[in-house]
Structures are given as C-alpha cells and as structure tokens.
Amino acid sequence: MAIYTTFFLCQPEELPGGFPGWRLPLAKPVRRKFRNPFTGKESVIETREPEWPEEAGNEPEREYQVVEIKGSYADYLEGRLPPFVNSCPHWAAKGLTEVELAPLIKAAGAAGAIDCAIYSPPSWGAIVQQLPPEFLAKLSSLNQKTVAKRWAAAVSTPEHTHSVTGKKLSDGWTAEEALGILQPLVALAKKATAGHQMYLLIEC
Numbered sequence: 001m002a003i004y005t006t007f008f009l010c011q012p013e014e015l016p017g018g019f020p021g022w023r024l025p026l027a028k029p030v031r032r033k034f035r036n037p038f039t040g041k042e043s044v045i046e047t048r049e050p051e052w053p054e055e056a057g058n059e060p061e062r063e064y065q066v067v068e069i070k071g072s073y074a075d076y077l078e079g080r081l082p083p084f085v086n087s088c089p090h091w092a093a094k095g096l097t098e099v100e101l102a103p104l105i106k107a108a109g110a111a112g113a114i115d116c117a118i119y120s121p122p123s124w125g126a127i128v129q130q131l132p133p134e135f136l137a138k139l140s141s142l143n144q145k146t147v148a149k150r151w152a153a154a155v156s157t158p159e160h161t162h163s164v165t166g167k168k169l170s171d172g173w174t175a176e177e178a179l180g181i182l183q184p185l186v187a188l189a190k191k192a193t194a195g196h197q198m199y200l201l202i203e204c
Helices: 012-018 073-079 083-087 098-107 133-139 144-154 175-189
Strands: 004-010 030-035 042-047 090-094 115-119 126-130 197-203
Touching (some): 012 115, 073 090, 090 175, 098 144, 144 175
Antiparallel strands (some): 004 090, 004 197, 126 197
C-alpha cells in the first residue's frame, strides 16, 4: 500500500477550514477500548482522537481522488493534493512517516514530539500531524550534510532495517539519500512566515 506524505506550512487556525469534515483533537486524552484487528485482543489506550458517528452515509465526501499517473511522478504527486494543501507552501513526497521523521528531529537537535493536528473521518485513512515548532525553527540554519549523516546512520540501524523477527528488509540509507530528502524540507522551512507551523499530511 502506498503512503503519500505531503509537508506543508500554514497557520494553525487555518486547519479546520482547510480540511472540512475533519475534527480537531480533544482538549484532553480519554481512555478507550481498542481491539487489535489481527489478534482480536482488547486493550485500553489513551487518545485525543474525537469520536465519530457510526451511522453510514454521514461522512463528508473527499475533495479529491487518486488519479492515474501521467507524465512525471512529481506531477502526479502534485496533482492528487487536496486544494487547501496545494494552496500552501508544500513539498509532496512519499513514504515519510513518524518512523523516519522522529530520528531526523533528534538528529537536528530539536525537542518536541510529532502530534496529530486534525483527524480525518476514519474511512479516509488520512491524518495531519504537526512537526515540533523547534524543528521548523532549526531547519533553516542547520548544517545539512552533518544532519543528513546523523539521520542516515539512525535509520540504518537494525531497528529500522530489520523485521521484528530479525529478517533484514533493507540496507538503510546513505548520507546522500538522506540529504536528498532534507534539502527540500529546508527549502520549505525557509518559506515560513510568522505564525506558520509545519504539518505533514499522511494518506494511505
């Protein structure tokens, strides 16, 4: 399954209007029962995800659809973006999630965690996360080659390259590959103006 990941800049108060039908996180975490779909085991978790009505047919329609790839892949990624994200400073990529970004935030020397900023209806398989403000501030001035080297080393450890059973799945990243991802992120960060935060739209 493809995971589309788009980084974008906007003011926090713009999110509800930019994602109609989505819901902001609850003010405080609540405890809910969660059933693992693979094991059937039930557990209790704390979450800030809002509750959604269970009745069918009351979810808003998506504003966009996945389109057939025509021309360059970069054009395809751009063409499938929701209108609001497309109107913001952004960088459309693929396959970059919290798993890869948490080591980058640490490599950049930034504090803070990645938080969910707004939730889509459950059937959409999408989410918008906010990257730590300190990370956005540091992106514009960090030594890109040094941070890329640290990031590549972090995501090349067995934790990231092997399955839970110990099977090797990849060789990890080179510093050049990490730099190729870091550079457009830095370029995006330099477009930030007062009040902007960096967000990540993840779609499955």
